[in-house]
Amino acid sequence: MSFKSKFLCLLLAIFVSTSAFARLPFKDDWTQTFYTDDNSFYLTLYPDGFKQFIRVNSSSCDQISNISIVLKENKNRSTSTFRTLSKESAPKIYGLSPEGYCWYEVEIRNLETINGLKYVLKIEDNTSAPHYFKGITNSLIPLYRLTQDSKIDAWIDLGAFGATPVVGGGIYYKVWEPLSDEVHLFLNDNKAIKLFSDYPLNDERRFHFAYIKNSKPKDKYHYQFVKNGKYETLEVANYNTFSPIKVDPMARELTYDAKGGRFNGYINPRGVVARDNEYVWKNDSAFKNVSELDYNNWIIYQLWPLTFNPKRIDGAYVQGKFGDITPKIPYLSDLGVNAVEFLPVHESRFSASWGYALDSLIILESTLGTKPEMKKLIDELHGNKLRVIFDVVINHVNNNLLREPINAQTNSSKFYGGDTPWGPKPRFESVWVRKWITDSLLHLMAEYHLDGFRFDMTDSIFNGTRGGYRFLQELMYLIKANNPRFYNSAEQLPNDVWVTYPISENGLGFDSQWNDRFKNFFELEFDHYNESSRSVDLTHLSNSLQGYSDHQMSPGVWYHFGHPQRTVNYLGSHDFIGNKDPMIRIVTNYDSDEQEDSNIFRRVNPLEEPGDLRIPFRKIHNQFSHSLVRLSYGILFTKPGGALFYQGEEIAQDLNIQNEWAYVNALKDNRFPSKDVNINKYVGSHRMTWHYYDLISGKKDPLLNFVTEEDQNLFSGHLNFFKEMIKFKKANPEINNQDAQNVRIDNNAKIVTYELSTSHDNYFVVGNFNGDMGGVWIQFPGNQDVWWSEMINSSDPRFGSTSDVFQNVISSVGGRKNLLRLKGPGFYLFKASKNPILSKKLYFRTSALNWLADESTELKVNPANQEELIARIDITKTGALDFKLGSKSWSIDLGKSVDPRFLTYTPNSENVRTTLSAGKYIFKFNMRNYTYNFEKL
Known part of the structure; x- marks a missing residue:
């Protein structure tokens, strides 16, 4: 979608004209930072009333004089009480500094019932007529819900969606369902309870609610929708399995009789009532004193919990658990990364998968562990200075738990908004669909103390979608309002620079997007690059190093990303490896397939090859392939912007990962799974290649009894190189402030050079995609008063090379050509100094x-x-x-x-x-x- 098209979409949505950034009256006006919500951090329910928490930025604390609750119907003439909270008594929300905000509470009690309460907040300040905080109409941003018109056109309907525990006993149930005559609640499979609703049929605001005094946490519950006098029944699983059961989209936990590929769904699922915020966190202050410069220097380890460290029980592999990751935290810390990005960990109908066919935005995949186990893991990661990113999927919805009519043939559907290659698209034009998704993500942030989201395939959310662009802008705004440091990264393929432009410039406001231009150079050029034919065009690499995207302005003219930190540069990722190959296999002549039922796909694990394992092992792991991977990752870790790589790339992992669909014998044009994933086979084939790390540690898997000392050095050197490059990137966060400078390529010599600079140091990179070059003249930057000393050389024996001939031990002079020894492929990093250095005794x-x-x-x-x-x-x-x-x-x-x-x-x-x-x-x-x-x- 062009910028012009997007801008028109914004105008049609009446968003730009009323944008938070366009409307802000002046810097310290309390209205621009006014925030409250209906989740458990901001709203407490009692059997006879409720309490609302509100905050504004500390710069406008003295402006608010009173806040009161105005009920639409107040038969008892109850009045509310207002007070300003101390920092000690204010809600504790991860990502919000107590010093940055003033908190208030307003409470009303002694009401006959909380069922069906409608209210607004009346805010009085020192400068103007009162403001009223009203119900949602077309925006979720609190600023848009403020009005000075006392004629209220939209009242707030009490309570969050879901099952909310009430202080003093009972549960408040609330669900959005505009298309049904009635909604019935079933608790613990007992008789139906009809929920209340006071909006007409087909009204978008038609909520159904009830305070159930004798309900409690751990109760199992579900809904059934009455349409035309009977319960709506849909096909929910294979084998003509029909059911009227509807699972609450905001359920915190789930139980079911069975699930898996053979069912292609859930058998008898139920939501489970659960309390929020029950874990006692120990390490919330871990990043408090980390500077913005260091905090924004993202070095991300993409981790698949299912396969990272699974156990073998009774001779068979089982799903990896959240708790299985904890023993490996010292490994991650020693590696040097500063963030871990989990592949999706949400509930999925498959028993083992990548996680992208998720069925809930809130519930964790039960086969991977529990909520307390995930929280403990995140707390431990934080304690080791590792931030946590969740991979979330909101571009499509699966119907296995929602159980709504979601397709183009349905006359009316509250959720359906079109199709994507992966499933139905949410109806983003509906503010209540947007609220469902937004509430879910804000819940994840606060409940699990997250530091970022990676959003799967954002293009499908806004491109050709009514309301999608506006939705993402609002979502970014609300996320930052709840945690200003929260990191939002978009998988935007192909790139679209407007995704990471600020909202104030009509962009979507993401912090970063995956750099397709950078990845594509390695993925596409290495199609025809190998040891005997080193054909490579470095043009796209040069453009990427200079900050250009693959978003075309016109033929041959590319948009610039802007600030380098708007990119996440990556080589290995789950998609890169799954769709192509791991880096170590791309340029080898290893080619092998395996079969599951009628599916034929690239062999996942070379060590499962029948026959002599030395053959596939040496095809993949040799001096050439490892040298090329070191060169590639050397460029990754010196490319300004964020850096991401998939688990095991640091130990030369050689698995071609396959998603679950290759293993479930999908029928009918590969759309309907018919069997469960074989856990032992799937997890066993895909498990992290710790056997290569064991080689480094001096252990030897029986499968690898043929490896030599040279082989072991390859793997230990590979890991050493990763650690050295990550150490360099962490030590030089200022490199991310500008693109690589003076990028030069020579497609004949197959050499790229570029400069990097900080306020203290200057660096020069030479990348050789050619063969060994005993003496090649390279133009060095600067003037003749500058000396350039070799700092990192990928052909150093400590990085796995068998020769130390290709080292440049004498500093080179700036501003002229110098003769270098270059291993091919090879990566060379030089640092500027005032005096020459002799790095090796001569x-x-x-x-x-x-x-x-x-x-x-x-x-x-x-x-x-x-x-x-x-x-x-x-x-x-x-x-x-x-x-x-x-x-x-x-x-x-x-x-x-x-x-x-x-x-x-x-x-x-x-x-x-x-x-x-x-x-x-x-x-x-x-x-x-x-x-x-x-x-x-």
């Missing part, structure tokens, strides 16, 4: 001293000239001698150049021959120009 090695390399021949920096290396030598006999400068192992040597005045850094060059008379000399080597001389003492 020796004056000569035939006259039997090529000795010890302290007596070691080259040292000349105290009188930092650019010179010197060594004192004693020539005992006049005559010709051969010499070179070299390391002890001879991996680094400088020898004869074409010009006899200079030495060359080209590997394995000839010895230099000269003639000296007997005596003592100082040998001098100039690191700036590689000249040398012998000064006789």
